[in-house]
Amino acid sequence: MISQLKYLAKFVLGLDRAERNLTVFPDDTFVVSYPKSGNTWTRFLIANLAYPKEKVDFTTINRLIADPALASKRFLKSLPRPRILKSHEPFDPRYKHVVFIVRDPRDVALSEYHFEVKRKHVDEATPIDHYVSRFVGGETGPYGSWGENVGSWVAARQNNPRFLLLRYEDMLEAPERELAKVAIFLGFEPDPQRLAHAVDESSADRMRKLEQAQADHWSATKNTRKDIPFVRAAKSGGWKTGMPPSSVALIESAWAPLMTLLGYKLSARSPDETSVPGWARVEARTG
Amino acid sequence: MLGQFLYGVKYVLGLDKAGRNLRVYPDDTFVVSYPKSGNTWSRFLIANLSNPGEPATFANINRLIPDPEALSKRSLKKLPRPRILKSHEAFDPRYKKVIYIVRDPRDVVLSEYHFDIKRQLIPEGTPVEERVKLFLEGGTCPYGSWGENVASWLYAREHNPRFLLVRYEDLEADTTRELARLAAFLGIEPTPERLTSAVERSTADQMRKLEKAQAHLWSSTKETRKDKPFVRAAKSGGWRKELPESSLSEIESAWGPLMKKLGYELYVQKSVTAGVEVLDK
Numbered sequence: 001m002i003s004q005l006k007y008l009a010k011f012v013l014g015l016d017r018a019e020r021n022l023t024v025f026p027d028d029t030f031v032v033s034y035p036k037s038g039n040t041w042t043r044f045l046i047a048n049l050a051y052p053k054e055k056v057d058f059t060t061i062n063r064l065i066a067d068p069a070l071a072s073k074r075f076l077k078s079l080p081r082p083r084i085l086k087s088h089e090p091f092d093p094r095y096k097h098v099v100f101i102v103r104d105p106r107d108v109a110l111s112e113y114h115f116e117v118k119r120k121h122v123d124e125a126t127p128i129d130h131y132v133s134r135f136v137g138g139e140t141g142p143y144g145s146w147g148e149n150v151g152s153w154v155a156a157r158q159n160n161p162r163f164l165l166l167r168y169e170d171m172l173e174a175p176e177r178e179l180a181k182v183a184i185f186l187g188f189e190p191d192p193q194r195l196a197h198a199v200d201e202s203s204a205d206r207m208r209k210l211e212q213a214q215a216d217h218w219s220a221t222k223n224t225r226k227d228i229p230f231v232r233a234a235k236s237g238g239w240k241t242g243m244p245p246s247s248v249a250l251i252e253s254a255w256a257p258l259m260t261l262l263g264y265k266l267s268a269r270s271p272d273e274t275s276v277p278g279w280a281r282v283e284a285r286t287g
Numbered sequence: 288m289l290g291q292f293l294y295g296v297k298y299v300l301g302l303d304k305a306g307r308n309l310r311v312y313p314d315d316t317f318v319v320s321y322p323k324s325g326n327t328w329s330r331f332l333i334a335n336l337s338n339p340g341e342p343a344t345f346a347n348i349n350r351l352i353p354d355p356e357a358l359s360k361r362s363l364k365k366l367p368r369p370r371i372l373k374s375h376e377a378f379d380p381r382y383k384k385v386i387y388i389v390r391d392p393r394d395v396v397l398s399e400y401h402f403d404i405k406r407q408l409i410p411e412g413t414p415v416e417e418r419v420k421l422f423l424e425g426g427t428c429p430y431g432s433w434g435e436n437v438a439s440w441l442y443a444r445e446h447n448p449r450f451l452l453v454r455y456e457d458l459e460a461d462t463t464r465e466l467a468r469l470a471a472f473l474g475i476e477p478t479p480e481r482l483t484s485a486v487e488r489s490t491a492d493q494m495r496k497l498e499k500a501q502a503h504l505w506s507s508t509k510e511t512r513k514d515k516p517f518v519r520a521a522k523s524g525g526w527r528k529e530l531p532e533s534s535l536s537e538i539e540s541a542w543g544p545l546m547k548k549l550g551y552e553l554y555v556q557k558s559v560t561a562g563v564e565v566l567d568k
Contacts, residue, residue, distance in 0.1 A: 004299045005299070007298075007299060008295045008296065008298070008299045011291075011294075011295040011298055011299075012291050012292050012295045020307050020308065021307070021308065090378050090379075090380055090439070090443065091377055091378050091431075091435065091439040091443075092377070093377050093425060093429070093430060093431030093432075093435055093436070094429075138380060142380070142381075143380060144378075144380030144443065145380075147443070148378070148380055148443035148444065149380070149443075151442035151443045152377075152378040152438075152439040152440075152442060152443040153439075154442070155438035155439060155441065155442035155443075156377070156378075156431065156434070156435035156436075156438050156439045157435070258442075
């Protein structure tokens with residue numbers, strides 16, 4: 001009851017976390033991804049692009065590109081509009097203007113594993129293949145499985161001009177080219193100097209330096225192991241050496257059609273069942 | 288401030304409507320569909336199937352297969368488990384066991400148009416073409432557009448054994464056969480007697496009789512025009528007579544691939560190559 005009264009006071013004052021009760025405004029933009037898919041890097045890039053006068057670091061990022069899963073309703077309401085917000089939610093029809101970042105699920109699983117060890121949610125001795133089987137089942141977080149989350153957004157919005165799909169891998173390969181897409185999507189002039197500046201200010205090296213100085217001041221790194229970094233490899237393809245083949249096969253057999261659609265090459269020939277397009281099977285049954 | 292305080296008190300006492308803040312249990316089953324896609328009929332069928340001792344009516348359906356949008360958190364918490372709940376939400380990862388009912392969007396828009404006149408949300412005589420345009424943008428309800436809602440569920444869950452896709456048109460064509468699939472999914476022995484009884488208790492005629500007597504008792508019909516029925520045609524294909532070709536063309540060019548995938552034959556656009564089909568390559 002005491003905790004309920006405390007919540008009542010918070011609720012009335014708007015100090016409770018917004019989460020799913022976020023009030024969405026029609027001019028909001030959302031930077032959405034499954035966790036561990038390059039969201040923080042993208043937030044740095046976009047913040048440096050959109051707010052060139054601000055100092056973008058781990059102490060300011062939660063204000064510049066706020067996270068409704070952490071911020072209070074009152075704070076979110078007080079932000080200047082149009083807002084750019086972060087999210088890991090699966091498809092939400094209220095989000096009308098969305099930058100969606102997708103990353104190879106084999107790397108996502110690996111990155112999440114290391115992050116969960118850093119956060120002490122997972123014991124260091126946990127074998128990766130155990131973690132991957134939970135990952136495939138969507139049991140490692142509240143945002144659905146990778147395939148559910150990505151599938152729901154891509155299927156609902158892929159032809160919508162207010163949906164921008166970015167691959168983390170393309171951003172690594174040519175950050176300025178990809179950021180130019182974001183600039184145009186957000187209505188900024190894609191000025192080469194401005195883009196280059198934003199990319200420099202958001203480099204992995206610079207983010208690592210900032211992390212070393214500020215890890216205790218940022219929600220995602222506070223109270224986590226300091227011997228494991230948040231900004232880790234910042235590379236793609238780590239799964240090729242860091243993941244057992246059985247786990248790779250498990251991921252590929254769960255999401256082969258979606259991975260193929262997104263241009264992620266499968267390493268193993270998947271069993272026939274999963275390589276048959278899903279709708280063909282539905283049609284066979286209904287037609 | 289006062290309004291917020293009152294809401295806060297309700298919130299703390301669990302008397303506010305659950306809606307998106309519903310607390311989901313791992314043994315919950317959800318009957319999900321876009322609005323006007325046969326959800327109420329399915330709720331009657333499922334309630335009569337799973338609970339033959341108490342025939343479903345408009346007075347008890349919100350208790351038998353509750354709607355988190357219409358009930359408070361506290362009353363939802365009190366229900367016996369496992370619960371079977373109704374929903375119109377787009378993909379929600381917390382819903383682990385889902386019966387998804389889909390209906391031809393050309394009929395959905397028409398049904399919604401008539402329902403919104405009944406609910407006095409739009410004036411009688413509103414051109415149907417106008418509604419179709421708004422419907423395509425997802426502007427007629429808070430659950431996304433038809434295409435967004437259906438695609439989000441289908442592509443997140445279609446290979447999942449705990450996801451059952453049911454077409455309204457199949458339910459109409461062979462109710463007993465489709466109800467047997469539902470029974471198997473819910474772990475209910477599909478004996479012929481039990482299926483037949485559930486189907487008979489849920490016919491459009493039976494539901495029309497109940498509506499006449501109980502419209503004032505049910506959240507969806509209370510305070511709506513009584514000269515327009517909730518249980519309307521209960522048929523598929525009404526669009527062939529009532530929708531102009533321009534509207535059909537708009538719907539089919541927006542969602543052609545998804546409609547084809549679901550087995551809804553296109554009327555205007557015979558060949559579609561763009562769109563969701565890409566996902567299936």
